[in-house]
Structures are given as structure tokens and as C-alpha cells.
Amino acid sequence: MSKLDSRIPKGELAQKWSDHKSHINLVNPANKRNIDVIVVGTGLAGGSAAASLAELGYKVKAFCFQDSPRRAHSIAAQGGINAAKNYQNDGDSVYRLFYDTIKGGDYRSREANVYRLAEVSANIIDQCVAQGVPFAREYGGLLDNRSFGGVQVSRTFYAKGQTGQQLLLGAYSAMSRQIGKGSIKMYNRHEMLELVVVDGKARGIIARNLITGEIERHSAHAVVIASGGYGNVFFLSTNAMGSNVTAAWKIHKKGAFFANPCFTQIHPTCIPVSGDHQSKLTLMSESLRNDGRIWVPKKMEDVHAIREGKLRPRDIKEEDRDYYLERRYPAFGNLVPRDVASRAAKERCDAGYGVNATGEAVYLDFGSAIERYGREKAAVEKIENPDMETIRRLGKEVIEAKYGNLFQMYEKIVDDNPYETPMKIYPAVHYTMGGIWVDYNLMTTIPGCYAAGEANFSDHGANRLGASALMQGLADGYFVLPYTIGDYLSNDIRTGKISTDLPEFEEAEKHVREKLNFFVTNKGSKSVDHFHKKLGKIMWDKVGMARNAEGLKQAISEIRELRDEFWKDVRVPGSIEEFNQELEKAGRVADFLELGELMAMDALERNESCGGHFREEYQTEEGEALRDDKNYMYVASWEYTGDPGKSVLHKEDLNYEYIEVKTRSYK
């Protein structure tokens, strides 16, 4: 059995990355022209990696399934991106960002990786500003910041509620420049369906042209997987409809270990489910918790009256409201980390205090923020003794400037005005901390195959802090991978072009064709979505916000049954040789049906509660997560051996040399 080698450089924590960079093997510019790199995914991680690799001189082929790199799921990120700039002079530093991230991740991530992330974070902001990313600014012309959960400094840079859009358009513009120069060949509307491994090394992919249906072979000296997260295994999530695990799952089945698959982030502030027709859930950014206060009524009779429409939220007196986060966690209040906030909402709703018809919603209320900002603005505008109406009008203007697009989004979906009535929100699946296992160089357990962005497991442990995914994606793509990949590729300067006529390509292509053929010839009766929804329900009920051994065991057997049923009864119309969206979905759901089982197994194996992984058997008397550092301070890394149920666990022990491991407390 192989031992996992994380290849963390020796030396002082703060020196590791710079030492490593100066000792790493490089490829000289003339040789880079003879080296091909495939990048699957053009979100923040893949887009920034493709652009940077092309600038360095590699020949890059980039793939995405949307019609343009600009549409990757990263575009939807709302709230912001962290960086240890300390522009606010509130005591921030590289060490503090590092510390907050490790603690936020409930001591289940690697010190060295996280430190590097914090170290390069400041560069990201410089880089993006140089590219013309229009971050929010103050009147003095300098960059503005806001706060996110789990931290006590203001280090989040933002562009209204569209930070991901602006950052992705920045990376896309850097890509566009290289596409124009011919250094990146872009394959839009292409889906990678298999990895090709030659002599134990990643040497190419099989992709399907989604317009013509053609199956194509693409070779390269290294393959980067930046295909995003797998939250859609739950069917309903805040992820884009197309987000999927396929690229990651295919490399997993070819030998890349999958780490901590059960670490899922449930985001506390999303618009609640409205009915069975629902196809996705919409996030209301965490940044709203800067100004919004979360509450439910204290009295059960008020809850009933609200549900029956006899009372409106504003009729509930201040003393009859339970601001439960402020009550339970006075030090962090509404800005506790996501896992804590989500569980607290579930706790109140399970106790019967939910404020909508289904009992699964709590209030996010801007009433006091509107008043506070209104008074401030009235003072600035020298309005004496302003009346309440003026105050609220001014306050609403401030809130609109900060979160206008989110409020509009909410209003369009719910048909209710959040400036007047508090928003109703409930937790929803949002992000996956787990992913492909990578070493310090972001290489997977397959030589020459790398994973970046949400697709890897690297930096967030058991819980990710808000505004840190964008940071990680861009750190991986702009600043880490372009260096570390050279170390591997320096051995490939004499390899020459990889032929796509090799038997390994033939074999891989045959395999892909067989799968696709199966789908279009199967005589089933149910649509792909039918199975996806069923899988989602099992996952949400038993592998969701709270898990227990009994439920997990049931989930495993239910998923296996559902998988059998899927292969028997799925119906995919049309043919392979055409634009066929049902066929695309079928392949993705087939992979989710395997991943789901592995997630449940991983959750069952981890007999502790940590971060987003909450096992009901392991909690304190107050209902807080109970970690077991003695037995579970490791990365659970799974090797595929032919059936997800027979996956083999490899443990990478985590050592904390620079941080004292403590019980996480936000009280």
C-alpha cells in the first residue's frame, strides 16, 4: 500500500514556499514551447492557471462545457475574496489569516498549504487590480473591505455582490489575451470524459464535443483538473446546474485518491425551497450577515400566527425575538462560521420555530441596520432631527449601494420586498471542502495529473471560511501551479509530442463510447432528473447537515439500490452524434451515484464531529461539535479499487507545529 507523500518542504513555516520556489526545477523558455498542458475547467482556478501557463510559454489547451470560459460557475460568487493586506490596520497579518483558516477548518487542513495560501493572498489583489477588476472603493480612492464569518478583522475585498463575476472576467480577460495570441487553444462546449494514462503518467484526455457529439483525443505532457466542486450530488444546491464531479471522478477511477469526500459546506443563508419543481437554490451572500440579524420568534404562539399570516414579522416586539446566534455566540454573533450558523438554524427549526409554511426558514433582518445607516447618513448630510421616514429612506440607500443586486435577486424569486420585510432564509448545500487529494505541488497521486480550485481538497479542512474559495482558486492558478508544474515537466523536455494513436488512447476512447452507447440504447422509462432528485433526497436526509451511523448505513444501501435502478431504467433520448443535453446529464448523474456512496462511507468512518461534518453521536451537551483529535486528525484519502463500496482508505496524518490545536469556540 502506497504511503501518501505530501511533499511538504522542510524548514520554517514562513520560509517553506520561498525556499521551495527557489529550489524547484525549471523549464527554460525554448523548451516550454514543446510542452503541452491540458487544463480542464476555466473557472477561477482553471482560467487563471491556463492564462499563467500560457504566459510562461507552455502550449495550453483549455476545456469547458459552457459556451465560453466566462460562464464558469465561479461567475456566481457574490460576497468577496480574502487577502491579508491589513489595509484597515485592524491587526490583520499573514499569520492571522493562516490561523483563522486552520481554526475555521476545525484543524483538518495542512499547515504548510494554508500558510502559503495566506502568503500569496495579497498578491492576488494587486494582480486583479492591475487587470482592471473594479473592486469597491472608498471616497479616498482606496480599496474598501468588509467582514466575513469566523474572523474579527475586515479583510474581504469585494465588488458589490458580484465579486466572483469580476474576478472571473479578470481571469477570462487574461485568457482572452492568450487565446488571441494563439498560446491557449480554447475548447468551449467540450466535456472531458476520461483521463488517458500512459506508463503511469497522465498523458491526455478523451473529450466529447457537445455540439457535434464527436469523441476527441487530446494529448499533453500534463493534465490539470480544475473542474469545481461536487455539491450537486445533493441535486438541490447553490451550484450552477452544470457543476459536476465527472472530471474529478474519472481521474479518481484512474488512480487519483479522493480526500475527505464527506466534508460538505451547508451555507446558512439561502432562499428556502418553495416547491417540488425547484431546480436549484439561490444563495444570499454571507456578506449580508455584516448587517443582517438572524432571528426567530421566542413564543410558539407568534410562530403560528406568522405562519397563518395573522402577524407580520415587524409586529413581533424586540423582546419577543430570539436572536439566537447573538444569544449563543456573543463574541462572534451573527458572524459565526457557516457550519455553526447552519446548525443553529436547523436546531431552531427542528424545535418548531421555523417561520414559513414548511417550518424551514428563519429571518435575516435589516431593520436595525437600515435605521443605523440612516441616522449616520442624516448626520453626514446635516439633516437635523430627521423623522423615521427620512432615516429609513437614507438607510435603504446605503443598504442598496452595498447589496443592491442581492436584494433584487431575492425580490425577483420570492416576490417580497426585503427592504420592508426581513428575508426568509434556510441552509443549503454550497461548497465541497473534500476533493481530489493533492500534494504540496498540487499533484494528485497520478504523476502529471494536477488538481486545482474547489476540485482539490487542499486548504479548507472540514469547513471553509467565507471569501476563501475565490482566494484559493486564484492562488492555485496564478501563483502556485505555474511554478510547481515546472518541477515535473522539467523531466519531459525531451519527450516530444505524445501521440494520440497509442493503445491507451484507443482503449480510453472505446470505454467512453461504450458508456455513451449504453445510455442512448437503454430501454428505460425514467428521466435522468428522476434519479438525480432521488439521490439528492437520500443525501440531504442522511448525509446532510447532521449524520448518524444508522442513517449513513441506510444511505449506502439505498444509493446502491438506486444505482442499479438507474442503470436498468434510465431513459436518454436522441443519439450520441448530436447536441444532446440529456446524455450529458446522464453521465454526470452516473458519477454522482458512485460518489454519493463514497461520501456516506467517509462520513461513517469519521467517528467525530468536525466543521461541516456533524455526527449526532458526537456532540457536547450544548450541541456543539465534538472533535476527536486523538483518532481522527488525518486526511481520509480513498483509493478506488473497482467499486466505490470497496474503496481503500489511506490516512495522511496532520501535524500542527505552529498552531496550538484547541477546541473551536466562537462564544
Add this chain to the structure above:
Amino acid sequence: MDLTLKIWRQKNTSSAGKMVDYKVTGISGDMSFLEMIDVLNNDLVEKGEDPVAFDHDCREGICGMCSMYINGEAHGPDRGVTTCQLHMRKFKNGDTIYIEPFRAKAFPVIKDLVVDRGAFDRIMAAGGFVSVNTSGNTMDANALPIPKDDADEAFDAATCIGCGACVATCKNASAMLFVSAKVSQLALLPQGKVEAERRVLSMVEQMDKEGFGNCTNTGACEVECPKGISLTNIARMNREYLKASLTYSEK
């Protein structure tokens, strides 16, 4: 509610298309327009028929993937929204809804309601960027303060999602609103000013090559743009273009 849908069906780019009638029942006002199409497609699949192909991904109005020309309007009857954000409460029981793809010479139909907007990418590759390497070795982000008003205006222009509704709406199928949004964003920021002249010339040249029509100032694009991209961007681009054509010479 129960609805009649008249949907454009076209097998692929080279085949002819036609409008086909469908009925959907039990649609609730809380559904999004795309969820309504999901209901139809699920029925079609389970009956063994070819579902309606349409582009979509984020379903929250930000990726720019969804399109659809609904009852003669790009992204349908509501204002300031994309098709995925359009809700069925905007319709009433018994309505007949016409659903077509975005039509423009530069946007060929791929299948049904799916069109090829690759022309937008090619315009961006012609100059929609700041020529700075991604090394991170740039100056500190706060070394160059930018007046808040300029930054805000640049941001507003930068919110374009590249959906193409402006093109589909314009009687000339002009891409001016889209191109001017990027030109403006970068021209307003000191980082982008340096190569502003070259940028506007190359982007406009590519735009013309792609077969988009001319702008005759009807302003329909601004009305249908889901992100409220303003016509002032077109005016700014025209100024930039004029200035550049007079003074710019390739060194």
C-alpha cells in the same frame, strides 16, 4: 396554471426549423421560466420524445448562458432580469407563450433555442483586456487611488454578462452595447487607459468582421439589457473610437 407554448424547434445549424405547439399544465407562479421548461422536458423525455434544447447554467442571472426570445422580447416580459430569473407569476392561466432563440446573423442556431455566441469571445480576444502578465509582480493595489465615481462607473459597465440580448433585440443586430461596456470599463480605469486606443480599434474591427450590424441609436438594447448597461457607454465608445482613429498609429 395551464399554458400553450409555441416553441422553435430546429435539429441543427443546417436544418430548417419551425414552431411547434406544446401544452403544459399545473404550472405554479413560483416556478422560474426555465423550471416551467424543465416540466415540459421531463414529460417529453418520459414519452421518448426529444426535449427542447436551451442554454442555462447558474439560474440566477449572472452567467449569461440562458437566452430565449419570449413573446417577442429578449429574456421575456420582465425588466432587469434574465430568462432564468423570470418567474411564471408574470403570466396567467390560459396564456399562449412564443419561445424562440436569440436571432442574429452572428449568432447561428446550434439546436432549438441554443445559439453560438462565440463571436463575443473573439471580440474579447481581440482586445478586451489589460496587457499585464499574471506574475503578481505588480505594484501594491492601493498605490494608485482611483476616484470612487470612476471605479463605480467602471463597475457598472463591467457587470455585462455577455448574454447577447442587446444583439437579439436590436433591429440591426448590433453588438455596440456589449462592446462598449468592456471598452468603457477599461477606459475609465487608469490601468486600462494605457492601451485604450489600440483596444477600441481592434475590438470594433473584430465586431465588424463578425457580421454584427451598425448602431442607429434606437436604444432598444438598453431597455432589454438585463444588467441595465447604459447607452452612455456607446457614446463613450464612439468618442474613444473617433479619438483613436485620428491619433493612433501602430508603432
